[in-house]
Amino acid sequence: MNNLLETKEVSKYFGDFQALDAVSIQVPKHSIFGLLGPNGAGKTTLIRIINQITMPDTGLVLLDGEPLQPNDVKYIGYLPEERGLYKSMKVGEQALYLAQLKGLSYSEAKKRLNYWFDKLEIGHWWDKKIEELSKGMAQKIQFVVTVMHQPKLLIFDEPFSGFDPINANLIKDEILQLRDEGATVIFSTHRMESVEELCDHIALIHESKKILDGKLIDIKRTYKTNTFEVGLVSDDNMALKQSIEAKFKVTPADFKSIHDDLKLNIALDANGTPNDLLTFLTAQSQVLHFKELIPNASDIFIQTIQNN
Amino acid sequence: MNHLPLIIKREYLTKVRNKSFIIMTFLSPIIMIALFSLIGYLTSVNNETVRTIYVLDETGFLSESFKSTEQTIYTKVSEVDLETAKTLANQENAYGLLHIPNQPIETVSSVVKFYSEESPSLSIISSLESTLENKLSELKLQNNGVDLALIEASKTTIDINQESFEGVKTSKVGSVMKLIFGGAAGYLLFMFIIIYGNMIMRSVIEEKTSRIIEVIISSVKPIQLMLGKIIGTSLAGITQFAIWIVLGLVFFIASMSIFGVEMSQTQTPQQALVSEALSNTDSPDKIQMIFNEFSTLPLGNLVIAFILFFICGYLLYSSLYAAIGAAVDNETDTQQFMLPVIMPLILAVYVGMFTVIEDPHGTISTVFSFIPFTSPVVMLMRIPFGVPIWQQIISLLILIGTFIGIVWFAAKIYRVGILMYGKKPTYKELFKWLKY
CATH class of the missing domain: 3.40.50.300 (P-loop containing nucleotide triphosphate hydrolases)
Structure with missing residues (x-):
């Protein structure tokens, strides 16, 4: 028991x-x-x-x-x-x-x-x-x-x-x-x-x-959305952003950093792996920050209740 | 797990250690004694006031019948007219002036007048009236040739000896004694319910407001807590009563030895009733009668019935008090629920006071001694007059049945109520709680 x-x-x-x-x-x-x-x-x-x-x-x-x-x-x-x-x-x-x-x-x-x-x-x-x-x-x-x-x-x-x-x-x-x-x-x-x-x-x-x-x-x-929070530095952040948006679903991210970097939340589809994403990103920029977004209890609480 | 003894112990100790409880226990008798002494003192002061009444009797044959006493001095004035007499009475600060105009015996009664500065006391007026009435009747009788000595000689007093069909001798003395026994028992129960019922209610409310209730009932059943509270508070009440009785006896004995006879002057009306009944009993066999009376009182029955009716009646009402306490958040909200509890209680005391004294076995007394909410008080008042055992048993069974029902009902309200905060519940909501 x-x-x-x-x-x-x-x-x-x-x-x-x-x-x-x-x-x-x-x-x-x-x-x-x-x-x-x-x-x-x-x-x-x-x-x-x-x-x-x-x-x-x-x-x-x-x-x-x-x-x-x-x-x-x-x-x-x-x-x-x-x-x-x-x-x-x-x-x-x-x-x-x-x-x-x-x-x-x-x-x-x-x-x-x-x-x-x-x-x-x-x-x-x-x-x-x-x-x-x-x-x-x-x-x-x-x-x-x-x-x-x-x-x-x-x-x-x-x-x-x-x-x-x-x-x-x-x-x-x-x-x-x-x-x-x-x-x-x-x-x-x-x-x-x-x-x-x-x-x-x-x-x-x-x-x-x-x-x-x-x-x-x-x-x-079960609540994780395969989304990653990234901080990127490149010569042209605007062009970089456009090229990522062409391939992935992107929303602006907000975290603290000491660099003037491009902060994004990038959602992968169900089959996407973090390594695929990293490969894609390192080809165009310096990756300073890379973190999987895990929902916290508060998010789960609010989300579940709103869905009901 | 039976936590009842533990709860009773806590409730009891909390109550008797409480400062205001201790103060009240020792202060109440002092206040009572002070109050009675004050009443006694005021009465004696009132009696000591000497009143002077001027009597202007123009007929000349009525004034002798006014005999001065310690409290009232009659000053006869004559040979003056009414206005002078009034001025004189006023100047001398007299209580008033009684004016009897010169009229024949037949008509004088309708023209007598009393002059005073303030409206005179009822007792003075009626005493003047009866004096005049007696004198005038005598005079009229005499005028019609009746010998007054004959009338005096034919006056008779009678004291009817009473005996039941079974041959048990009773007397007025016995009736008075029964009244005292019954009245005291009924009244004691009434007071006990009011005082300690309220105490239980307050202690339930205290548990709610201090928010400890949920902590407690996660360990004990609400009904255990309720019963423990009722029993613990009652034991504290009995302790308080016992102390009062002891203090009362000590004071009584002490005052008897110090003041002796003086105590008897400050009589309560009940005592006056007894001594009046006793005053007719000069002969030794009448005193013997009192002892006989006492021994014919159904003492065993009285004691057993007192204990049973007292306990059941008290528990019946105190569980209602506990339920009220549970239903509300603070004492001011209790008013609307108190009325239906107090009403039958007051009704019982009034029925006891008026109908039982008049006719202890009449329809009203009998009916009310079966209705469970009034039966404890009314039955206790009836029992000294001899109530058949079967009636007592039926009444008690009805009472116990109701008591169980009420405790169940109160426990339901209690169980739900102690966890309800905020809004004051309505009767409708209370009814709903029964189904939770």
């Missing part, structure tokens, strides 16, 4: 509104799985179903190949987008309470909390009330209570909102480390640069339907 979590044809209605339409996703073990989609697409509903906060109308959720059980909450750590803590409760007490709700014993919870509080250097907050902490500090506590019961599945909904870049980086490193230690991470976000950086699998949900999923690399391969 390679998938830690699978949803099979999960559908959910709220009254007449269909929030999810037969959504199936497979989350491989030890992966970081990006759950993407515009606002209101149904991501949060799907996440809530995985957390057994809402029940699906039809469909099935499998954890480790077994249908999800109420007791499975202890294997899942969930950091919701709408998150918070009891404001007037002390940090330590609150963390202990939440850990015990996840099924840890008091002493075990205390041990793990001490570990995490030391690791993030927040031990001296133990007796403070949440309302005395800044938002970023509270977010760190929130992160600790999400991961401290060592769940095999971690679900983060917009985990970096509210963090400054330093703490965001810290949390990102923690997430990567948790993955390396064996956890599987589902990651829901709008921030495409963090998808690019972290995710190895993605699923795109749009208007209640899953419209795209798979390994990020595979998706990029």
Whole structure:
């Protein structure tokens, strides 16, 4: 069994509104799985179903190949987008309470909390009330209570909102480390640069339907257009451009360089190879810059949604 | 996983450690005592005011019937005309002037007048009226040749002894005692629901506004959280009540030993009712009767019924409060949903106060003691008067059935509501949530 979590044809209605339409996703073990989609697409509903906060109308959720059980909450750590803590409760007490709700014993919870509080250097907050902490500090506590019961599945909904870049980086490193230690991470976000950086699998949900999923690399391969970005220097750039346009589909490119070069995106047809293009170009000019254009997650996101 | 004890523990500890809760626990009795003392003091001040009333009796045969008391001094004026008397009364700062013009007995009653600077108090006027009425009736009787001594001698008071068909002796004393038991039980439940129902509602709203709710319910079932909240808050409430009772007893004993009899002067109307009932019981066997009465109260039934109806009634209402809290984002939005919850509760108390006292086994009392939203209060008020066990059981079963239904309903609203932010829901939307 390679998938830690699978949803099979999960559908959910709220009254007449269909929030999810037969959504199936497979989350491989030890992966970081990006759950993407515009606002209101149904991501949060799907996440809530995985957390057994809402029940699906039809469909099935499998954890480790077994249908999800109420007791499975202890294997899942969930950091919701709408998150918070009891404001007037002390940090330590609150963390202990939440850990015990996840099924840890008091002493075990205390041990793990001490570990995490030391690791993030927040031990001296133990007796403070949440309302005395800044938002970023509270977010760190929130992160600790999400991961401290060592769940095999971690679900983060917009985990970096509210963090400054330093703490965001810290949390990102923690997430990567948790993955390396064996956890599987589902990651829901709008921030495409963090998808690019972290995710190895993605699923795109749009208007209640899953419209795209798979390994990020595979998706990029299918979305690549065999287009190359080039920077060329010759005696007569205009003539050069005309001669290229006669043979290939060309659009202007925009990248930084120190030369006064001709910048172009050149699209090859399906059979064209980069070497053919290079041969053609080197015959007429100096090639200073040659790079395959690979679509980034943001491009894929926008393009897929516009096509639907 | 059963997290109920953990949730109850947290809710309880959070409540009892809360500063305003602690302050209220110890401040409320002090405020209550201060309030009662103030009322007592004001009443006594009011009673100590001495009023002077000038009486200008031109007939000459009515003024003797006005006897001065500690609070009212009657000053008789004579040999002056009305205007002089008015000026005199005004100058002397008298409360007023009663003018009885010179008319024969038959017609004088219609021309008596009271002059005063401010409009006189109702009790003064009616006391003047009854004095005059009595005197005039006596005079008329005498004029018709009736011997007043004979009338005096024939006056009779009666205190009817009551006995049920089964041969159980009861009395007015018993009825008053039953009223107190029933009324106290019903009222206690009413207060408990209002105070701690609101507390539950606020604590649900707090979880919503602090946005912790989704974190929590990814670990526990919403219904567990709701029940834990209700039970935890109720235990905090019981703690608070217990402290109040202890403080009340301590204060009562302390004040009894320090002030002694003085306390009895600041009576509440209920106490007045009891002492009135008791005042007729001079003979020792009547005092014995009170103890008999007490022992004939269905005490065992009372205690068991109190516990059962109290718990079910309280849970019924508090789950509604929890549902309201879940449906809204802040306390100001709760108003429109509160009314349908408060209405049956107030209705129950009024039905209890008016119809149960009048006729504990009448149609209205009986019907309302079966309707689940009013039955806890009304039934608790009826039970001291002796309600057949089968009625109690049926009423309780209806209540438990409704309670389960309401908890289910509230849990549905709660489950959906706690995740809804923004717009205040309408009743129609709440109804839709039931199907989610």
